[in-house]
Amino acid sequence: MTTMATTSGEDGSRRNWTFLTNHGHVLLAIARNPTARLRDVADEVGVTERAAQAIVADLEAGGYLHRTRVGRRNEYTINPSGRFRHPAEADQQVGALLDLFAVEPVRDATPEP
Secondary structure, X not given: OOOOOEEEOOOOOEEEOXXXXXXXXXXXHHHHOOOOXXXXXXXXXXXXXXXHHHHHHHHHHOOOEEEEEEOOXXXXXXXXXXXXXXXXXXXXXXXXXXXXXXXXXXXXXXXXX
């Protein structure tokens, strides 16, 4: 399981936070390893397997990834042309973010016209 950096609040409390949401972390983990088991994705992100399943379902429903059953495993295809959901970044594609963190650039799997 990963650990997060902490910051001290003005009152001396310690708070954990990251720039990316768990949805972003799951998408990045799958982009790095499209045949990863959700158990491994959950461990890498630091969430439960059930939370990882819910996040993958959200990402699939939103059109950010597609799940294909290959034997007993799932294989995921990322849609890098999907747009960010927040209005401040809605003009940007998630592929640009994935390219920052993925080992190899993520290619759009949809055929060109």
